Amino acid sequence: MDLTPWEKVKLARMPIRPTGLDYIEWIFKGFVELHGDRLYSEDRAIVGGLAFFDDIPVTIIAQQKGRNTKENIARNFSMPHPEGYRKALRLMKQAEKFSRPVICFIDTPGAFCGIGAEERGQGEAIATNLAEMMMLRTPIISVVISEGGSGGALALGVADKVYMLEHAIYSILSPEGFASILYKDSTKAESAANDMKLTAQDLYKFGVIDNIIPEPLGGAHNDFEFVTGKVRDVISSDLKELMSLSIDEMLESRYKKFRNM
Amino acid sequence: MSRNLFKAKQYATSKVYRSRPQELKGSEEEKPNVPQGIMTKCSGCGNVIYTKLLMKNYKMCECGFYFKVSANERLAMILDENTFVEIDPQLTTRDPLNFPGYGDKLIKTQTQTGLVDGLVTGKGLIFGLPTYIGVMDASFFMGSMGTAIGEKLARMFEKATEEHLPVIVYTASGGARMQEGIFSLMQMVKVSAAVAKHSEAGLLYITVLTNPTTGGVTASFAMLGDIILAEPGALIGFAGPRVIEQTIGQKLPEGFQRSEFLLEHGFVDKIVTRDKQKDTIGLLIKLHYKEEERIVWT
Numbered sequence: 320m321d322l323t324p325w326e327k328v329k330l331a332r333m334p335i336r337p338t339g340l341d342y343i344e345w346i347f348k349g350f351v352e353l354h355g356d357r358l359y360s361e362d363r364a365i366v367g368g369l370a371f372f373d374d375i376p377v378t379i380i381a382q383q384k385g386r387n388t389k390e391n392i393a394r395n396f397s398m399p400h401p402e403g404y405r406k407a408l409r410l411m412k413q414a415e416k417f418s419r420p421v422i423c424f425i426d427t428p429g430a431f432c433g434i435g436a437e438e439r440g441q442g443e444a445i446a447t448n449l450a451e452m453m454m455l456r457t458p459i460i461s462v463v464i465s466e467g468g469s470g471g472a473l474a475l476g477v478a479d480k481v482y483m484l485e486h487a488i489y490s491i492l493s494p495e496g497f498a499s500i501l502y503k504d505s506t507k508a509e510s511a512a513n514d515m516k517l518t519a520q521d522l523y524k525f526g527v528i529d530n531i532i533p534e535p536l537g538g539a540h541n542d543f544e545f546v547t548g549k550v551r552d553v554i555s556s557d558l559k560e561l562m563s564l565s566i567d568e569m570l571e572s573r574y575k576k577f578r579n580m
Numbered sequence: 581m582s583r584n585l586f587k588a589k590q591y592a593t594s595k596v597y598r599s600r601p602q603e604l605k606g607s608e609e610e611k612p613n614v615p616q617g618i619m620t621k622c623s624g625c626g627n628v629i630y631t632k633l634l635m636k637n638y639k640m641c642e643c644g645f646y647f648k649v650s651a652n653e654r655l656a657m658i659l660d661e662n663t664f665v666e667i668d669p670q671l672t673t674r675d676p677l678n679f680p681g682y683g684d685k686l687i688k689t690q691t692q693t694g695l696v697d698g699l700v701t702g703k704g705l706i707f708g709l710p711t712y713i714g715v716m717d718a719s720f721f722m723g724s725m726g727t728a729i730g731e732k733l734a735r736m737f738e739k740a741t742e743e744h745l746p747v748i749v750y751t752a753s754g755g756a757r758m759q760e761g762i763f764s765l766m767q768m769v770k771v772s773a774a775v776a777k778h779s780e781a782g783l784l785y786i787t788v789l790t791n792p793t794t795g796g797v798t799a800s801f802a803m804l805g806d807i808i809l810a811e812p813g814a815l816i817g818f819a820g821p822r823v824i825e826q827t828i829g830q831k832l833p834e835g836f837q838r839s840e841f842l843l844e845h846g847f848v849d850k851i852v853t854r855d856k857q858k859d860t861i862g863l864l865i866k867l868h869y870k871e872e873e874r875i876v877w878t
């Protein structure tokens with residue numbers, strides 16, 4: 320069953336779709352959540368912590384949507400403030416120190432737009448993550464599980480391997496925002512979604528992502544065991560591959576990967 | 581006669597050009613402020629200014645209004661005369677999404693502006709010291725960043741790293757080039773990566789943020805300078821003010837996201853008026869200059 324880009328946008332945003340914490344719970348063992356950026360505050364739109372993947376200690380960073388309205392308000396609908404990105408970076412630098420691989424789950428409509436976010440340097444926070452992740456001396460794997468919105472997603476997306484779930488989307492802006500800027504009409508989001516080329520299939524074809532992780536018929540929520548099994552396989556084989564490279568080789572190929580886009 | 585009258589009230593050399601965010605507010609509406617003809621009207625104060633004098637005065641009005649500056653004008657203001665050597669002047673986008681109507685619009689804009697895309701890069705001298713320099717030009721697709729800009733910046737940083745030279749980038753951008761979609765987003769990584777390598781080599785990178793610097797440019801190379809300068813009153817932010825107002829449903833405070841606001845919040849090192857930029861950048865380069873790393877300048 321082939322979904323249209325707009326159907327994928329709607330599916331990717333469905334509240335029933337598994338969230339970052341669901342993946343953490345199903346794929347890893349002994350998760351210890353770590354909070355705060357040590358600079359300003361804790362941002363609950365991003366969950367971070369440590370866990371075992373099989374017997375390998377890893378650092379996990381996940382953008383977290385709520386499963387209901389109350390949770391969504393607490394999670395700010397998975398739209399991080401600068402402190403969320405700074406917490407992510409703190410944990411990544413910690414991962415580098417202890418030679419732990421970093422696994423990121425991306426699911427955000429975008430970085431939050433607001434007064435506080437601007438006052439505290441949303442642009443600076445994202446920019447710093449892009450540069451630091453490029454140089455981070457430990458493997459990074461990122462998976463776009465549902466919505467990959469703009470720079471807010473990219474700030475967790477500079478990785479040795481980048482994946483998207485079959486029905487996930489990843490784009491420069493929401494189709495609504497895109498339509499309102501380019502067509503001066505936010506109701507043209509459906510046709511914007513077609514023009515934008517935001518599906519996993521498009522991005523794989525472009526070489527922007529390394530591979531597509533299949534979902535069961537109807538989407539990830541219909542058979543979560545199937546999806547987490549696939550994600551687990553990908554992480555397992557990538558870690559083997561990346562950990563067999565020297566760090567300099569790995570960084571060189573990380574650089575080349577994005578340099579060629 | 582009217583010309584003399586006019587001259588009399590113009591440009592005393594000792595004027596202090598303070599920023600006045602209230603009066604600069606209209607400037608983001610993209611009114612054409614490019615001086616044409618003998619006289620130019622200032623959209624800050626409404627005064628009519630003798631164009632030659634305006635050019636001499638770095639395109640600043642005495643009321644504090646900053647006229648838009650093209651990439652070429654900017655290079656003339658910063659570099660020693662006749663030292664600029666452009667790199668990749670013809671590099672253009674390959675329209676990676678094959679986006680409806682984009683190809684035609686590109687050709688039209690190229691013809692209208694005489695630019696190939698919204699950034700000029702190259703090498704030149706500042707007070708005799710060599711540097712790479714990139715200048716964005718907001719008259720091309722509002723300075724939005726697509727693959728051409730990303731590629732030119734990455735190449736410039738790579739060359740500068742090889743040749744052990746500093747890099748100066750003047751930013752002016754409405755954000756991402758929408759028509760290049762995900763590729764536009766990926767330029768943020770590509771350029772940040774090249775900046776990171778240049779930085780790792782111990783080399784100096786200075787950004788000068790000009791009106792407007794927003795979106796993906798702010799969230800990548802604009803904010804990665806070792807030293808971040810800004811022009812007075814420039815709009816600088818991640819999200820645009822209208823998007824924020826729509827999101828939070830309230831009016832933004834006066835001066836929000838202006839250079840002075842960023843300085844206050846610790847995101848800009850120094851605000852420098854246009855007439856002082858060459859002196860300041862020249863001094864900063866001198867402060868980082870290492871004789872033993874000097875390469876032969878041809």
Ligand SMILES: [Zn+2]
Nearest residue numbers: 622625641643
């Ligand atoms: Zn004026």
